[in-house]
Amino acid sequence: MNRANSDELGKKPIGKLLIQQAVPASIGILVMSINILVDTIFVGNWIGSTAIAAINVVLPVSFFIAALGMAIGIGGSSIISRALGANDDKKALKTFGNQITITLLVTISMVVVGLTFIDELIPAFGGKGEIFAPAKIYYRVVLYGVPVLALAMMGNTVIRAEGKPKFAMVAMIIPSVGNLIMDYVFINVLDYGMLGAAWATTGSYILCMGYILWFFLSKNSELKIRFSDFGIDFSILKEMGALGFVTLSRQAVVSVIYLLLNNILFELGGESSVAVYAIVARMLMFALFPVLGVTQGFLPIAGYNYGANYYERVRESINKAILYASGVAILVFAVIMIFPEEIASVFTRDQQVIRDTPSAMRWVFAAIPIISIQLIGSAYFQAIGKAVPALLLTISRQGIAFIPLILILPKYYGELGVWISFPLADLLSTIVTGYFLRREVKSTLITSDETKEVETS
Template sequence: MEQNSNMGTEKISKLMLRLSLPTIIAQVINVLYNIVDRMYVGHIPEVGANALTGLGVSAPLILIVSAFSMFVGGGGAPLAAIALGKNDKEEAEKILGTGTVILIILSIALTIGVFIFKEPLLYLFGASDVTFPYANEYTTIYLLGTLFVQFALGLNLFITCQGKTKIAMFSVLIGAITNIILDPILIYGFNMGVRGAAIATVFSQALSAAFVVAFLVSNKSIIRIRFKYLKLNAQYAIKTLSLGVSSFTMQVTESAILIVFNNGLLKYGGDIYVGTMTIMQSVMQLLTIPIQGLIQGTQPIVSYNYGAGKYDRLKETMKLSLKITVGATAGYYVLVFFFPHLFARIFTSEADLLNLVAKILPIFMGGMWLFGVQMTSQMFFVGTGQAGKSLFIALLRKVILLIPMAIILPNFFGVMGVFYSEPIADLISASTSGFLLFYSLKKLKNLS
C-alpha cells in the first residue's frame, strides 16, 4: 500500500508528474488505434477519401461501445480510490468485482444489439451509398472484439486508481504498438484495406485486455479480481453507474454529436465535408487525449486526498492541474491556427480535402484554448464523487449547447453553421464549468 499512501504525503508537483506522465503517454498511444487507422486508410490509392469517410461514419458506433467501458471504469475506479484512501481494501475489491461482471454483461448486450441494427444505424450516422460499404466492413469486424474493448479500457482505470500508472500505460502500449505494426501489413501488404485496419485493431485490443486482466488477478495489484467478489452487488453497481454516468455521458454524447455533424454535413455539403469532420475530430483528439491522460493521472490524487480529508493537498492539485491544462490547450490552438495544412496532411494528400480542412480547422477549434478548464472541472467532480455536478458539465457542452446549435445554425449559415457550433459551445461550457469549480473549491476552504 506504500505507493498508494504516497498520494497523501508526496509533493504534489512530483506526484502529478509521476502519475500523469505514464497516463499521458498511454492516452496518446491509445488514440493511435483510431488515428493510425485513419492515416493509413486515408492514403489508400484511389479510394482513400471515401474509405476515410467510411471510418468517420463508423466512429459514433465505436464511441458508443467504448463509452460503456467508461460507465464502469469512470465510476468504479474513483470509488475504489476513495475506499483505498479510507484504507478499506475489501470494499475496493468488491467494487472491482462488481464492475467486472457489469462489463461482461454489457459486452454481450452491445454485441448482439448493435449487430441487429447495424445497417440502419450506419445510415443514420451519415453514411451514403458510396461510404456505407467501408463503414459496414470496419464496424462488423470491430464488434467482434467488444469484450476486449470493455476490459482493455474499463478495467485499466482500476490499475490507474492504485497509482500504478506505468502498468496502465504498458497495457495500452502493447496494443498500440501491435496495431501500428499490423496496420500497414494487413492494409497494404495483404491488400485487405479497411478490413485489415479493423482486424489489426481487434487483435491489438485483445492483447491489451489480456494484460489488464492478468495484472488484476496477480498479487502485484493492490486490489485484485477475486472470484468471491465476482457478483452483481446491487449497492456497488448503483454507486458505480451513478458516478460513471457523467463519464459515460461525455463519451456517448460525443457519438451523438458526430451523428448530428455527419448528417448536417452530408445534407448541406456532401461526402467531402463528412471526410473533413473525420480529419478535424482526429486533430482535436491529438489535443484532448494528452489532457485526458493528465486528468486520469491526477484524479487518483484528488480522490485519495478527498477520502483522507486532506483538502489543502486537493486544492493544490487542482490549481496546478488548471495551469497545465489551460496552458496546453491554448498552446495547441496557436499551432493549429498558424499551421492548419500541417495537421491536415497527416490524414490526406488529396488537394480538395486538404485545402478544405486547412480553411475550416482554425474556426472549428476556436474555443479549444479554454477547454482545459472544463476537463479539469469534470475530473474534480468525478474524483470527489459529486455525480450531479459532473453530469451537468457533461450535458452542458454537448447536449444543451452543441447539438441544438449544430442543428439550428446551418439554417442560417449553411454548412459552415455546423462548424460554428463547436467554438461557441466550448467557450460557454468552459466558462460555466470554471465558475462551478471555483465555487466548490471555495467551499472546501472552510473545511481545511
C-alpha cells in the same frame, strides 16, 4: 515514474505534484491518441478519404462501448480500491466478478442487436452514399470485438485500482502498436482494404485483452476470483452504476455528437465533409492529450487536499492546473493555426479534403486557449465528490451548449455553422464553468479558511 503517495499529496509543492501526476496520465492518453491518428493516416493514404469517413461513422459505436467498459471499470474500481484498503478481499473479488458478468451480458446483447439491425443502423450513423459499403464492412468486424473491447477497458481500470500503473500503461501500448503493425500488414501488404483495417482494429482489442487476462491470471494481481464471484450482487451493481454514470454520460454525449455531425455534414457536403470532420476529430483527440493529462493529474491532488481541509492548497492546485493546461493549450493553438494545410495533407491525398480541412480546423480550435478553465472546473467538482454539478458541467460543453448550436447554426450558415459551433460551445461552457467554480471557491474554500483563522485566533 512513481505516483505520489497519500502523504505526499498533502505535503509536496503543488507544482511538482501536478507534473508528477500529469506525466503518466499524459503518456497513456498520448499512446492511444497516436494510435488513432496514425491509423487514420494509414487508412486515408492506403484506402482513401471515403474509408476515413466510413471509420468515423462507426466511431460512435466504438466510443459508446469503450465508455461502457470505462464506466463499469471506474465505478467498480472505486469500490475495489476502497475494499482492498479496508482489507475486505471478499467485496473486492465479488465486485470484480460482477464487473466481468455485467460487461459480458450487456455487450453480447448489444452485438446481437447491432448485427440484426446493421442495414438500418449504419445509415442512421451517417453511413450513406458511397460511405455505406465500407462502413458496413468495418462495422461488422469491429462489432465482433465489442465484448473484448469493453472487457479490456474495464480490466485496465481495475489494474490501476490495484496500484499497478506500469501494467496499465503497457496494456494501452500493446494494442496501439499491434494495430499499427496489423494495419501495415493487412492493408498495405495483403491489400485487404477496409476488411484489413477492421481486423487490425479488432485484433488490437484481442491483443490488449490477452495481456490483461495474463495479468489477472499471473502472480502480479491480487484479485483471484472464484466462480461464485460472478453471481450478481445488486447492491454492488447499484453502487457501481452510480459511480460510473458521469463517465458513461460524458462518452454517450460524444457518441451522439458523432452521429449528429456525420449526418449533418453528409447532407451539407457529402462524403468529403464527413472525411474533413474525421480528420479534425482525430486532431482534437491527439492535440489535447497534455491538457487532459493535467486535468487527470489535478483530480487526486484536489480531492486529497479538500478531504484534509487544506483549502489553501486546493486553491493553489486549481490555479496552477489552469495555468499549466492553458500554457499547453496555447502551444497547441499556435501549431494548429500555423500548419493546418500541412496537417491535413498528412492524412489524405484527396485534394478537396485537403482544401476544406484547414478552415474547419482553425474554427474548431479557435477557443482552445480558454478550454482549461472548463476542464479543470468540472474536474474540481468531481474531485470533491459533488456529482450533480460535476455531471452538468462535464456535459455542458459537448451536450448542453454544442448540440443545440449544431442543430441551429447550419440552417443559417451551412457547413460553416457546424465549425463555428465548436468555439461558441467552448466559450459558453467556459463562462458557465468559470462562474460556478469562482462561486464555489469563494463560498467553500476562502470562507472555510477565514472561519478556521477566526477559530484559531
